[in-house]
Amino acid sequence: MTDITQHNGRQSGQFGTPGGESKSLELPPRDLKRSVTSLLGWGLFFLVLMWSWEGAEMRPLDLFIYAGNMSEFAAGFFPPDFHEWPTFLEQMLITVQIAVWGTVLSVICAIPCGVLSAENVAPWWIVQPMRRLMDAARAINEMVFAMLFVVAVGLGPFAGVLALWIHTTGILAKLFSEAVEAIDPRPVEGIRATGAGKVQEVIFGVIPQVMPLWISYSLYRFESNVRSATVLGIVGAGGIGVVLWEYIRGFYYAETAAVIIIIIATVTVLDLISQRLRKMVL
Amino acid sequence: MTDITQHNGRQSGQFGTPGGESKSLELPPRDLKRSVTSLLGWGLFFLVLMWSWEGAEMRPLDLFIYAGNMSEFAAGFFPPDFHEWPTFLEQMLITVQIAVWGTVLSVICAIPCGVLSAENVAPWWIVQPMRRLMDAARAINEMVFAMLFVVAVGLGPFAGVLALWIHTTGILAKLFSEAVEAIDPRPVEGIRATGAGKVQEVIFGVIPQVMPLWISYSLYRFESNVRSATVLGIVGAGGIGVVLWEYIRGFYYAETAAVIIIIIATVTVLDLISQRLRKMVL
Amino acid sequence: MGSAIKVDGLSKTFRKHRALNNVSLTVDRGEMVALIGASGSGKSTLIRLISGLERGDKTGAASQAGNSGRIQVLGSPVQDGGQLNRSIRNLRARIGVIFQQFNLVNRLSLLTNVVLGVLGRIPAWRGTLGLFTREEKMLAMEALRRVGMDQYAGQRASTLSGGQQQRAAIARALMQGAEVLLADEPIASLDPESARRVMENMARINREDGITIVVSLHQVAYAMRYCPRTVALRAGEVVYDGPSEALTPSFLRELYGADSEELVMDETLSGAIHGVEAPQQMPIAATA
Amino acid sequence: MGSAIKVDGLSKTFRKHRALNNVSLTVDRGEMVALIGASGSGKSTLIRLISGLERGDKTGAASQAGNSGRIQVLGSPVQDGGQLNRSIRNLRARIGVIFQQFNLVNRLSLLTNVVLGVLGRIPAWRGTLGLFTREEKMLAMEALRRVGMDQYAGQRASTLSGGQQQRAAIARALMQGAEVLLADEPIASLDPESARRVMENMARINREDGITIVVSLHQVAYAMRYCPRTVALRAGEVVYDGPSEALTPSFLRELYGADSEELVMDETLSGAIHGVEAPQQMPIAATA
Amino acid sequence: AEKLETLNFGIISTESSQNLKTVWDPFLADMEKKLGMKVKAFFAPDYAGVIEGMRFNKVDVAWFGNKSAMEAVDRAGGEVFVQTVDVTGNPGYWSLLLAHKDSKLEKLEDVLSCQGDLAFGNGDPNSTSGFLVPSYYVFAQNNVDPKNCYKTVRSANHETNALAVANKQVDFATNNTESLSRIKENNPKAFENLKIIWQSPLIPADPIVYRTNLSDETKAQLKAFFLGYGRLGTDVEKEKKILADLQWAPFRDSSNAQLYPIRQLQLFRDKVKLQGDDRMDASERNSKIAGIEEKLDTLKILANN
Numbered sequence A, B: 001m002t003d004i005t006q007h008n009g010r011q012s013g014q015f016g017t018p019g020g021e022s023k024s025l026e027l028p029p030r031d032l033k034r035s036v037t038s039l040l041g042w043g044l045f046f047l048v049l050m051w052s053w054e055g056a057e058m059r060p061l062d063l064f065i066y067a068g069n070m071s072e073f074a075a076g077f078f079p080p081d082f083h084e085w086p087t088f089l090e091q092m093l094i095t096v097q098i099a100v101w102g103t104v105l106s107v108i109c110a111i112p113c114g115v116l117s118a119e120n121v122a123p124w125w126i127v128q129p130m131r132r133l134m135d136a137a138r139a140i141n142e143m144v145f146a147m148l149f150v151v152a153v154g155l156g157p158f159a160g161v162l163a164l165w166i167h168t169t170g171i172l173a174k175l176f177s178e179a180v181e182a183i184d185p186r187p188v189e190g191i192r193a194t195g196a197g198k199v200q201e202v203i204f205g206v207i208p209q210v211m212p213l214w215i216s217y218s219l220y221r222f223e224s225n226v227r228s229a230t231v232l233g234i235v236g237a238g239g240i241g242v243v244l245w246e247y248i249r250g251f252y253y254a255e256t257a258a259v260i261i262i263i264i265a266t267v268t269v270l271d272l273i274s275q276r277l278r279k280m281v282l
Numbered sequence C, D: 001m002g003s004a005i006k007v008d009g010l011s012k013t014f015r016k017h018r019a020l021n022n023v024s025l026t027v028d029r030g031e032m033v034a035l036i037g038a039s040g041s042g043k044s045t046l047i048r049l050i051s052g053l054e055r056g057d058k059t060g061a062a063s064q065a066g067n068s069g070r071i072q073v074l075g076s077p078v079q080d081g082g083q084l085n086r087s088i089r090n091l092r093a094r095i096g097v098i099f100q101q102f103n104l105v106n107r108l109s110l111l112t113n114v115v116l117g118v119l120g121r122i123p124a125w126r127g128t129l130g131l132f133t134r135e136e137k138m139l140a141m142e143a144l145r146r147v148g149m150d151q152y153a154g155q156r157a158s159t160l161s162g163g164q165q166q167r168a169a170i171a172r173a174l175m176q177g178a179e180v181l182l183a184d185e186p187i188a189s190l191d192p193e194s195a196r197r198v199m200e201n202m203a204r205i206n207r208e209d210g211i212t213i214v215v216s217l218h219q220v221a222y223a224m225r226y227c228p229r230t231v232a233l234r235a236g237e238v239v240y241d242g243p244s245e246a247l248t249p250s251f252l253r254e255l256y257g258a259d260s261e262e263l264v265m266d267e268t269l270s271g272a273i274h275g276v277e278a279p280q281q282m283p284i285a286a287t288a
Numbered sequence E: 001a002e003k004l005e006t007l008n009f010g011i012i013s014t015e016s017s018q019n020l021k022t023v024w025d026p027f028l029a030d031m032e033k034k035l036g037m038k039v040k041a042f043f044a045p046d047y048a049g050v051i052e053g054m055r056f057n058k059v060d061v062a063w064f065g066n067k068s069a070m071e072a073v074d075r076a077g078g079e080v081f082v083q084t085v086d087v088t089g090n091p092g093y094w095s096l097l098l099a100h101k102d103s104k105l106e107k108l109e110d111v112l113s114c115q116g117d118l119a120f121g122n123g124d125p126n127s128t129s130g131f132l133v134p135s136y137y138v139f140a141q142n143n144v145d146p147k148n149c150y151k152t153v154r155s156a157n158h159e160t161n162a163l164a165v166a167n168k169q170v171d172f173a174t175n176n177t178e179s180l181s182r183i184k185e186n187n188p189k190a191f192e193n194l195k196i197i198w199q200s201p202l203i204p205a206d207p208i209v210y211r212t213n214l215s216d217e218t219k220a221q222l223k224a225f226f227l228g229y230g231r232l233g234t235d236v237e238k239e240k241k242i243l244a245d246l247q248w249a250p251f252r253d254s255s256n257a258q259l260y261p262i263r264q265l266q267l268f269r270d271k272v273k274l275q276g277d278d279r280m281d282a283s284e285r286n287s288k289i290a291g292i293e294e295k296l297d298t299l300k301i302l303a304n305n
Ligand SMILES: Nc1ncnc2c1ncn2[C@@H]1O[C@H](COP(=O)(O)OP(=O)(O)OP(=O)(O)O)[C@@H](O)[C@H]1O
Pocket: C152, C155, C158, C159, C160, C161, C162, C163, C164, C189, C191, D014, D015, D017, D018, D019, D037, D038, D039, D040, D041, D042, D043, D044, D045, D046, D100
């Protein structure tokens, strides 16, 4: 439809009078330090990739050569066996109940912790310790927390709630804070200029901006808490994840497939809820 | 310093001539449908919370009553025993290598999948199937994928890479897409108006806006892949998570503490890298 | 040759609020038209609709004929009855838009923002990979020089001053080399001299290259000076369409003043537009 | 009573670029001062520094005395040598700011955005919980009415037109009931009548309530009409500070024209400012 | 089958042992030397992947627990060929019921009264000693259904269960002798609070399984290596030391017959489960139960030989 030369032709007219009075133009100089840093960064990254290729024993071809094995394995999952559906449903409800409390508690904690871990809101001498604390909450294995709480409150769902709570707080606080760091600073300045306090700046300037992301994170963690098997298995709280785990380990693949379908349905529902909620605040 | 009455006094002056010529002011009517919806939503939420209180067997008091148990349990972890540090280090490196490839592959896949799952970029007949596919990638247990790949490529790190890859793709695509849905539409419109194609809109209008968040998500998943024990345990790939698991199971608490400290240190380093990288693009 | 822009019975409703009501408008090729109207009268909405960034209402309630809500630019359809045309992309490359809110990409440099104007007319793969030639970059620099911004080329868009951002948006539109230019208050944040240069530039590309220009303006003086024809909107309807010279102070008073809440209009209006000859009229004495 | 604003040897450098260079300025209580200057001359930067939203350079390189980079408002220090004062928050409640880019919270309604102006002077707990009294909300409605926006109170800030957003920002500042008002191009996106109303409002609160006002403007006509005193910036330095009536066309030409790349200045400048009496001078003939 | 170049050796964490790579390294090195092929060891805390791997010829030899070995034999075409022996010479280990030392529970009968006031910590359903053995010997044989008998029943792993008992969070729980000795060593405080109220019959020690479709030559080579290790040759003392570090004495010959008792337990459990399944068609259920009973009968004959 349009071609470059034609356009260029028009353009030199559009920008008028080349040469003549116009002083000579120069492209902005490249930021040398930045280019070098980023070059080094990429170089390092590729070195790490190559080094990891060895360590991870990458043999991509195998995937195609033995694709038959995979389809044979996968065939074992069909047809799914929904025979035990009342158990599945019951276990699903248990997991949801545990995940609801584990997630709600951690969202409540992650809001202040996340805001205090954001460099554009809190001073560094609060941000740094808070981030390290959250790093620890994520890094310490859920199993340790699970056992810690078992000795206090005994086996059962409540220990699971507590273990999920700590771990999820660590993750959500990180995600929350990094959403806060990416906001547009102008509305916050607008609030600040009215003489509002720090907390008010956050409530009226920051939170409306990050709300859609926070909702998305919270529901993502809720969903993964529903799926979680490890913690709930350790504390003997049961739940769908544990049932799934048992089925797989017992090689009951038809039942496994059924449970997976239930989990997929749940995740889908949560994803749709997340979409809807975010749309309401977007 | 300033008090309200004084200000209010001045203000009625500032806004001048109350009454008189001014027509009567009315607060904007509440959006009834919206209020009702949100009331119902909150009501439902609290009902679920209460229902889950039972199911989750919440007994918060126990936590305080038996705090002694917890501190006794925790005391077992001190002092940490770094005696076996060469093993720890070696296993840490293995996990990092696996996680590097697992994460890099999934970031590569999550970028197109995430963009195609964003309602403000792709049409619904692409968004919906893509989101459901990603739901499935997250919802299907990592263990299933791990075994699926074991039968093709055998035990070892590569099967771990592949299992991490699928699962992480599902998670990252979700997070990526929800960041895209929260962007400011104006720069994208600016690009669109130049006659740029869809892909170009995304590259120049969307990605610069979501880059800090995407970096944050990718490094968060890298970190949690490094910590991951389940998948790597199933495929016999080893790694620090598996070592930790074994120690906890064997009640080697002093060594457990040492491994945890190493993991915390790694997570902290990754968190700092994340901070730095995001600052470069912010 | 046909008309450059043809709008037929176009309406646009946001929830309950009708921003445009049965607007019809034809702009011939090579015209330079000013779009004026009070704040909120629908100028930006009209420009966004013409450029195909927003869709009109499905059925223009007020129109009888079947062509309700049809927009054509350069003879090609943009949208019809709320339905965007499929090949709108090619058309967009030929329509330059300067946005009221600039719509720059904050995290990219000024130069990159401007050079993106070329995306619509280079091979897709090259644009997608961001491989702009030196020549294209120099064209962008030239566009920047035109608006007096070449020395800021390396600076990030978000750190530019208000007027600098506005000029960047103008440079991007110039870079595009479009056949139709829609400019939404391009001189709002500019000082008089920058504003004059921008308007002169637009007048020149209109005159010399035959580019069709629609420019929304708040400062009626500029409309009168640079645009032979003016279209005035009030509450989403076209209330004037004719030569700019025929605009009378009393019409302007009515245009800006009658917009429901806009209250009474006094002599100062014409003063503000037509210049203040008598600074002695200052309402307040200096307290210094 | 002392001065309302006192700036001493203030400099501000962004990377290599010096946006403000050793600026000193005193504004007495009850004054209304216009701030003019070409785009990029440092007007917004000065306003942001005075309101304590940005910090000045550590050492004003060009100043000899120890008071480099000191800013005081209403007798209290805002910042000194790049260090913000600790009790700046209380002071901020007494300084209203209208931002060039509006700085509204997009996802909140217009009314909420405006009522937030009251945050600085209600008990912290009430503000934090967002429990605004009906009276406060009515005050916000009144502020909106002042700028002709009361009918949009329930609309989301992001869906307002450019001029509506600007008026919302003004309403928020009015709501604040501050003693000093810093307005950064408050009328840039407004039509003449809205602009006149805003300027009259400001002039009135200045006159009747003794509010000190500093307003940056691009349309010199408004400066001359409403502000007894004008301060002109060029490339970050104060080049004029005196009565507005004494501004000459030749000075203005120099002010806007000499800014390095801003090129030659022709007669049109004074024309654009002082009104176009002769629309016949139109440079291009209509092609329609 | 072709001659193997690399032997894939899967080592899982079983109930009776703990796998740390460092302890295994000398043994693996010897194995490589004596077999004359590369040995690639995979340490997996969970057996599922190893079994599926063996099914698709990705794993050649693996060390399992009894329950997992049964799956390997049935699903993955494996065959038990040797058996580990405890360093103290025990041919296996025992399942236990633990209670707090201050508890009024003293013997098995105390937990069978079903007054609904006890909290029971059951084992992981895939655990032999934590679930399968007590289900049969404690509950099935006494006609007790734990679900109806106790106030609460929770499934958890041995470690958590032991801690829960020591902290009086549950009244009693399943465990085994191996886990208990680890607790004794590493968590003496908890150990002091525990007492044993029941001990099961012997559970055979962990079997080692190879793929049946390996070449006969390789199979013979493997069997020779395992049985000869620490018994034959010049380095016997050194080898014994290596085995002792793994908590073992030299291996014993074994076969699939080792699994018969466990199979009985498993089938019995399946039967009970079927009997309780009232959502299944009655005739289908009965035919399934008949099938299981038939299997149980053959097993009985086999096991007694
Ligand atoms: N954050 C920043 N980083 C780098 N340079 C900046 C930054 N903010 C402002 N500048 C530069 O400082 C100079 C003064 O900017 P300022 O916004 O004060 O101008 P202004 O007088 O308000 O102009 P306008 O009339 O266009 O709004 C400009 O050249 C601008 O590019």
